[in-house]
Amino acid sequence: MIPVNVPRLIGREKEYLIECIETGWISSEGPFVTRFENEFSTYIGRKNGIAVANGSAALDVAVRAMNLEKGSEVIVPTFTIISPVQSLVKEGLIPVLVDVDPETFNMDVSAIEDKITDKTAAILVVHIYGFPVDMDPVIEMASKYELRIIEDAAEMHGQEYKGRKCGSFGDISVFSFYPNKHITTGEGGMILTDDDDLAERCRQLKNLCFIPARRFVHEEFGWNYRMTNLQAALGVAQLEQIDSVIKRKREIGNRYSQNLKGISRVKLPAVKNSYAQNIYWVYALVAESEELCDHIQSELKKHKIGTRPFFWCMHEQPVFQKMGFFKNESYPHAEKIARNGFYIPAGLGISDAEIDIVSEKIREIITNG
CATH class of the missing domain: 3.90.1150.10 (Aspartate Aminotransferase, domain 1)
Structure with missing residues (x-):
């Protein structure tokens, strides 16, 4: 059998996993989580990294954290995995679709402007299969119409657009670490942003919205979308390669x-x-x-x-x-x-x-x- 994907685990993955087991740090509280967040965000060129359980969780948290008004429209490609559009719909947002560029499989950026209305709040770009979205026109339109950019770079670890890393363009950006990705943690995801307040909001949302004053008192709903130290250990080893x-x-x-x-x-x-x-x-x-x-x-x-x-x-x-x-x-x-x-x-x-x-x-x- 030649499967579609076989991951490669030839670095320090075993060494780091043994360290987790020997120290007892196997939960989301372990030191590899912070290390992976810092090293991955630095690699992409972002200020903040928030590790989560998977790529879909990253989208859920990122979309909620943007605090877009319910009923607002978000422009998104029709050709994508369901996760980005699912996250929008669950937050009461209206996905507005555009066709694809058949050469790259990415959203046809020339079709975006015609879809912008007074209800449009954001553009959600999804880099597909091997090429990034043509980001310059997207950034120009976002600036012109005062729109936010949510960037799904789940498949683009290490890919560059005009010399700049994918995942560094959005107001908020997300990655997946599923086994078929260039970096895998088995399951896992990451949210990246340069906005400190947005980053803190994501940290709260992924961790059941605990509040510092009284841990088990909650003012709103969040998720338990935490990444474990075991997953993060794999991520650190993978990033090294x-x-x-x-x-x-x-x-x-x-x-x-x-x-x-x-x-x-x-x-x-x-x-x-x-x-x-x-x-x-x-x-x-x-x-x-x-x-x-x-x-x-x-x-x-x-x-x-x-x-x-x-x-x-x-x-x-x-x-x-x-x-x-x-x-x-x-x-x-x-x-x-x-x-x-x-x-x-x-x-x-x-x-x-x-x-x-x-x-x-x-x-x-x-x-x-």
């Missing part, structure tokens, strides 16, 4: 691109564009049709090669349709890539030999029809 991780991910992407060069009926991901080099969080392919997409994935499965379909569009999600959102909306670029796109094994644990096997099987499947 981030440069080699990014190098390896690009080696994986480049090897696939070389192996699959000239292939018909399937579009390969771009290596770079005008503002960034692909970081290949996943190696994403887009088939010429939904039928071909399904066929390739089905045939690869027979050879014990894992794949995943692309995200499904938010305007086509049954849960949102039942709630009355996005009636009669259509976003053709997003709909096409959601139906025709899939990604293949490209986790950090994959070997060059396995990359070659996957590449060969894809060529065989397409050649044989």
Whole structure:
């Protein structure tokens, strides 16, 4: 079996986990939590880091902490994992969707301004698959219309936009440390901000809104979204290897691109564009049709090669349709890539030999029809 993702744990992970066990610091009170917060925020170039249980928790806390007026609109891509839009809806905010750039799979920033109304409060950008969102126009519009920026950089550890780290652009930014990310803590997430008051608000919200005066007296609801010392120990060890991780991910992407060069009926991901080099969080392919997409994935499965379909569009999600959102909306670029796109094994644990096997099987499947 060649799974879609195998994490790489070849640094000091075991050493740090043993330290947690031997010292008894296994809860969220342990010293690795603060260390990971400080080191990760420094790496990205932010003032404050708040570690949480997972990336979705990071979004929940970040959106709540922004204190946007209920009923306000937030512009967000239709092509994304459900977590960002879910967090908005749960806070009584109205997601306003835009289509995608089919070359990068990110939100089409040229479509944002037409969606801005007097109810718009923020733009939630989600960096997708390997390229960042084109941030300069987003920042310009946010400034022009006095909007906040929430930045979902869950997939972008170490990626840069014009030489600046993703996760450093939003008023508040979030990351995920799920096992398929460049840095993993098993589960885990991080909120980053340069605003001290916003950071303190996030710390309260992720910790059940305890108040200093009397710990078990609560004036509002929060969550128990704390990261454990065990998770943070993994994160510290993983962060120490981030440069080699990014190098390896690009080696994986480049090897696939070389192996699959000239292939018909399937579009390969771009290596770079005008503002960034692909970081290949996943190696994403887009088939010429939904039928071909399904066929390739089905045939690869027979050879014990894992794949995943692309995200499904938010305007086509049954849960949102039942709630009355996005009636009669259509976003053709997003709909096409959601139906025709899939990604293949490209986790950090994959070997060059396995990359070659996957590449060969894809060529065989397409050649044989």
